[in-house]
Amino acid sequence: MTEEKPEEVRRLEEAIAALDAMEDDEACAEAVSLILDAWPEHGAKLAAIRRERVNRLHNQRRLSWAAIGAMLKRRDGKGVSGARAQQIATGQSGAQVKKRQEAAKQAAQEQPEE
Template identity: 50%
Template sequence: MSGEKKEVPPEVTKVLEAIAELSAIEDDAACTAAVSEVLRRWPDLGSELRQLREKRVNALRGERRTWMEIAEIIGNVTPERAQQIGKGLSGAQRKKNAAAKKAAEEQPGQ
């Protein structure tokens, strides 16, 4: 993975600015309510973002990009992790699959 600094897309900057704006709310009750609303919506938002990333990773593969290239685009992941993202595997799913595989290997007589 290259050491060059990537330009931050303006959409990412907007999200970070929105979080800073939440932090800047002076009224504790208003801040708590606003942050709580974001957190209530986060599971759906996180899922939507993961699906969007998976779709775009697969589009990059369709353009004949290598897993190494895609990992560099994602940033801070291995080519193996990029491939898992393309398959839609989240961290929780990878851990569950690894645990199931380990349990099956430990079963005597199978």
Template identity: 45%
Template sequence: MTDRSEEVRRLREAIKAFAAIEDDAACTAAVSEVLRDWPDLHAELRQLRQDRVNNLRNERRTWPEIAEIIGDVTPERAQQIGKGLRGKKRPKAVNPRTKAEADDPPV
């Protein structure tokens, strides 16, 4: 097992540990805490990846090589990651309450 897959395995185990919390309230609180922090954690991971991609470029790796290291991206996307550009924006989730209110005819 490589260092990379070891870290991914440990993260997945941490997620399973949340699921193993028997007390529903404690599990809900713990997961909610992580989700509140997720935007910052996500930004840190993106920055770490960008920095490492740029290190690979400084080591004279090609964009196709870096794309292969990243996995499941094109060389063009690898280059975008190196520049800190985000991928396609996901569609915004629709709040069911807001949608229901919008679908109701005015009284």
């Protein structure tokens, strides 16, 4: 992603701003509720699109995980790690990774010392 946001991202942000600007509270609340109700499916679809494209970048364009990670900008403008890019390619969510790390940490703390 370049410094300027892609058109699709700007359009999504504009749609959210338009919802916020609605004068009719009832209509706004109803519209936002419909969107939020469908959000799990939208989020899953977005994750699948990203996973597919990350795999294409790696498998077809032969980009390294580090290079792909640098492309995947966060809100702070920084990329993600190469390891995170590889996790995205396998469909692992950040929450899944954190949960697994916390479980491993907990298990290590519970090990009896010798």
